[in-house]
Amino acid sequence: MGDSHNYLHLARPLAPAPIATSQSSVTAPVSVTLQPQALFSIIDHASRRPADQERVIGTLLGTRSEDGTEVSVTNCYAVPHTETAEQVEMDMDYQKRMLDLHLRAAPKEVLNFYSQQGEGTFPHPAVHLTVSTVAGQDVEANTYISAPIGVTAERAADSCLFIPVPHEIKYDEASKSGLELIAGARDRDDRTQLMQTDLETLERAIEQVLEMLERVSNYVSDVLDEEQQSSTALGQFLLNTLALAPKVDAEDIERDFNNHIQDVLLVSYLANTIRTQIDLSNRLATAAITMGGDTNVASSGGDQQKQQSGERGGERGGQRREGGGGQQQRSGQAGPGGRRGEQ
């Protein structure tokens, strides 16, 4: 996200002993990295909330670096809660069970906390994330850490101060292709997008590159016609980029090109040949049985019948042998037909 908030890094306040985390001796600011799947999950839960509830509360899971300064949120789940005018209560039992279940699947994750459109009043010594989903405005995510401040001694456990900390949404390499496809659906009316084949994706990428090249060349010709301002930075950048084109001899290009194309064709031919071969051998194995009755006990029946069919099968087997041998040569390997011939 194009976050350009400026953050004033206050020292992270230390919580008093009973609620302190084990790493609270470090007062460096905490920074949070969000993974897109956690954010998508929150958005999904937000759109599923019961009609009378304004907010959704849940738990974040993630990893924390050694000294506690870097927190990465990788997963989350929602927890049902009830709201009254003053307080918001969460179902802690549910929370514990879900944590159990999640930890069984991914034992490395650690507990944090989130809520959508509001703040929870359950101060874990951890990270809070709020995502605002007011219709018509931007979806904004904010992260805080909590520190208890005491107004009076009795209410110290209830009140806390939330300090905003910087956060960043990181999209890693693997999610990029998925994200592109998902984003492709956002401009369509029904918000759906079919899976695209490789060729279609390639076509789209090439079209995008062509469009970009067109824009750049328009700009350059405008600059040459003195219709646009020139910029040394842009010129330098373009020069650097164009210098990346390799300088190779024409024969080398031809040779490499031919080699690569031949490699691909070879493997393609090989794969298809293997497929045909396996298909053929499977079919020979299953189809040949009806021809030769002497080599297979097709059904347990009377032995006399078997003897007769055995004799008849022997004759047919003799005739089949030539056919099997011929096929054997063509297929180039000793398949069941060949084996039957030996018997």
Place this chain on the structure above:
Amino acid sequence: MATVPPAESPVREVQLSALVVMRLIKHSTQVWPQPATGCLVGMDVGAQLQITNSFPFPASNPDNTTGNPNATNPADPYHQADQLALALAAPRAKSSVAYQNEMIKYLREVNVDAQGVGWYVSCSMGNFVNASFVENQAFYQRATGEQTVALVFDVGRSSQGSLTLKAYRLSPSFMAACKENKFTTESIQKSNLRYQDILIELPVAIHNSHLLTSYLHQLPTSPTADTDLALPASLNELHRNPHLASNPLAPNLDNLDLSIDPFLEKTVDQLLDSIEAHQTEQNNAQYYQRSLAREQAKIQTWQLKRKQENALRVQQKQTPLPEDEWQKLFKLPVEPSRLEAMLVGRQVEQYARQIDGFGAVVSGKMFGVRGNLLPGEAS
């Protein structure tokens, strides 16, 4: 490339929500090179199966003796091999079924669709067609009334730029064969089952909610096309421009990469594996036939002897001995199942299809590069 499912099948199309796609990608890339398995939940709407959420299965089998849910004995010499088999078998393991039921129960409380509609698995370069896959899908299709699909996510090919996510179901003819659990030659002849018939592929679409769509619109994409952007003052400023540098929705040009050899090498490796598997199956079949022939020869000699004995006894006015005893004396070998051979065939077909698709894409790129580097030639 997708086969059209028959008109009477209960599911004809699969619709995924964006959340499922992201979670799938995340989980698969995290546990790569191990296969990642998990459960899908959603709803079936008419002939369309909508998948709205997913969660991973715990990979290791709980060790029943110690009661520790994450224990696999590291002293076990087959520890490594078992991990893979365990991971692949996770969707139909009893512990996973219990886990799944519990998860669904809890998810229902937060209004997530509570119907299990399938399972997912990750693979690399298309090597997902194995006995475990088929058994998992058969388990699901038997158990939950036929409205389930298997989603296969290909980690290797998706990292090359285009998302490869496919949905499969077992064909009805194959399900019928599975019920009898007999894959001998006669049953295959009767049912006329070929390896192409095992799986049906279903078309997949991705669907976004309104909230997600508004969020996506908010993400920075390529810079706007208007010409009022201020020109950058320095090269560094260009490099540091947030719109260009960390742009999640920038056009993903990874698939313009020309990396041919690794793909070919991996595919050929896997073809070799398939050939070995096929060879093993053939050897088994031939061994069976040889032992069968030996048994039959023995039976025939015994029968001959019996007949001679009976002729003698008839001469001596004694009762002839029964001639059916050979059934009790000789045990015929059991024919090995042909399922594995069919699966190998289907797997090789999958590789062949992938290579063909790859070849089409690569040829286009190669000709483009060549036309660019040899500007004098007419392309």
